[in-house]
Amino acid sequence: MIRKTFLLLFSGYLLVPGLSFAAARWYSDDQVTRGAGLYASHCAECHKTNAEGTENWRKKDSNGKYPPPPINGTAHAWHHSIKVLANTIRDGGIKLGGVMPAFKDKIDARQTLDVIAFFQSKWDDKVYSAWLERNPFPQQEKVSAGKNVSDKKTITDPRIVNLQKILPGSAISTPEKTPVNGLYQVRIGGKYVYVTENGEYALIGNLLDLKNGINLTRQAQVRENIPLLRSFPENDSVIFRAEGKEKAAISIFSDTSCPYCKKFHKEVPHLQKAGVSVRYIPFPRGGNKGPGYKEMLSVWCSEDRNKAMNIAMGVSKGKLENGSCGADKVLRAGFVLGKKVGVQGTPTSYLPDGSLISGYVPAQKIIERVTQKK
Numbered sequence: 001m002i003r004k005t006f007l008l009l010f011s012g013y014l015l016v017p018g019l020s021f022a023a024a025r026w027y028s029d030d031q032v033t034r035g036a037g038l039y040a041s042h043c044a045e046c047h048k049t050n051a052e053g054t055e056n057w058r059k060k061d062s063n064g065k066y067p068p069p070p071i072n073g074t075a076h077a078w079h080h081s082i083k084v085l086a087n088t089i090r091d092g093g094i095k096l097g098g099v100m101p102a103f104k105d106k107i108d109a110r111q112t113l114d115v116i117a118f119f120q121s122k123w124d125d126k127v128y129s130a131w132l133e134r135n136p137f138p139q140q141e142k143v144s145a146g147k148n149v150s151d152k153k154t155i156t157d158p159r160i161v162n163l164q165k166i167l168p169g170s171a172i173s174t175p176e177k178t179p180v181n182g183l184y185q186v187r188i189g190g191k192y193v194y195v196t197e198n199g200e201y202a203l204i205g206n207l208l209d210l211k212n213g214i215n216l217t218r219q220a221q222v223r224e225n226i227p228l229l230r231s232f233p234e235n236d237s238v239i240f241r242a243e244g245k246e247k248a249a250i251s252i253f254s255d256t257s258c259p260y261c262k263k264f265h266k267e268v269p270h271l272q273k274a275g276v277s278v279r280y281i282p283f284p285r286g287g288n289k290g291p292g293y294k295e296m297l298s299v300w301c302s303e304d305r306n307k308a309m310n311i312a313m314g315v316s317k318g319k320l321e322n323g324s325c326g327a328d329k330v331l332r333a334g335f336v337l338g339k340k341v342g343v344q345g346t347p348t349s350y351l352p353d354g355s356l357i358s359g360y361v362p363a364q365k366i367i368e369r370v371t372q373k374k
């Protein structure tokens with residue numbers, strides 16, 4: 001029950017499976033290059049130079065063990081998420097009765113990802129797309145492995161260990177002191193939880209400094225959200241600029257298929273007239289199989305993104321070109337950022353002070369909030 005409540009509060013999105021289309025790879029060429037070197041020195045002796053594995057990998061050898069399988073996409077490796085692949089590399093197969101050694105003392109988490117990038121580069125598009133369908137946002141997966149990666153905090157700190165039990169797989173920040181003795185603040189996907197020193201109790205809510213009238217939780221959120229939001233490149237956003245002198249700018253995580261995003265978009269001209277710039281950050285709420293994904297890809301691939309956005313949001317007529325310009329990366333980055341700053345649904349707006357508005361709010365309300373001095 002507790003776990004359910006937590007999951008409701010913190011799990012963001014159901015990734016809905018659907019159409020499939022060729023997609024960009026999650027890794028960079030540099031990663032593949034680095035991975036190739038690591039692969040050659042650690043893996044090639046068994047999985048062979050191009051990850052093609054042993055010919056008769058389906059048959060046990062004379063010791064009753066399976067020989068090294070192909071990991072070039074022709075066997076089962078593509079059934080696994082990055083996390084599972086990374087765990088296999090970290091822990092090996094010996095514990096499970098296999099023969100693959102553990103690499104946890106030899107390569108760290110980053111190198112593990114590099115090696116995965118290398119052998120995934122051997123997967124053809126069809127296999128990769130099938131894999132991506134099961135793992136729509138590979139970059140989001142947390143990989144823990146290796147000697148340089150400190151698992152210590154995660155393993156021994158009871159404040160984190162107990163939270164992790166009910167929220168497996170979540171990134172939980174290092175606990176920070178609060179003014180309340182014995183109460184620590186941790187950040188989980190843009191939200192805050194307070195835990196006791198022994199990790200036995202946790203509470204969700206706003207911590208208020210009554211003496212000074214400050215909402216400490218909000219203050220913390222704001223402090224962390226602003227730099228994160230700034231880190232998203234302007235070039236990757238679609239900006240509807242303020243008319244005349246800009247008084248304020250807001251960032252909105254949006255999906256062109258969401259009705260309330262469309263409703264809000266109709267009011268964007270009011271904001272512009274009032275001196276407020278509106279910056280759209282893509283948040284494909286259904287992952288890369290979601291209803292708005294293709295459309296957003298077209299918007300982000302258009303030469304005139306504002307025009308395309310107006311079409312996608314239904315305020316002007318026209319046809320959207322099919323887009324495949326590598327903007328997958330941008331949509332993914334928007335999604336990943338959204339999860340970090342606590343987006344739970346679309347639209348979610350961030351005001352210049354870093355505070356968040358969930359869902360549709362009339363433009364007029366926003367204008368009042370951002371253009372009037374308190």
Ligand code: HEC
Pocket residue numbers: 039042043044045046047065066067068069070071075076077078080085088089092093094097098099100101103115116
């Ligand atoms: C000593 C031989 C050996 C070495 C070295 C080795 N592997 Fe393996 N690997 C195996 C065998 C054998 C299996 C099948 C499971 C088992 O027996 O442990 C396997 C399984 C795997 C799997 C799971 C495949 C699937 O279909 O589920 C992955 C992924 C993998 N290895 C990656 C690597 C990577 C990456 C490296 C180098 C960092 C590596 N292996 C090094 C022998 C090896």
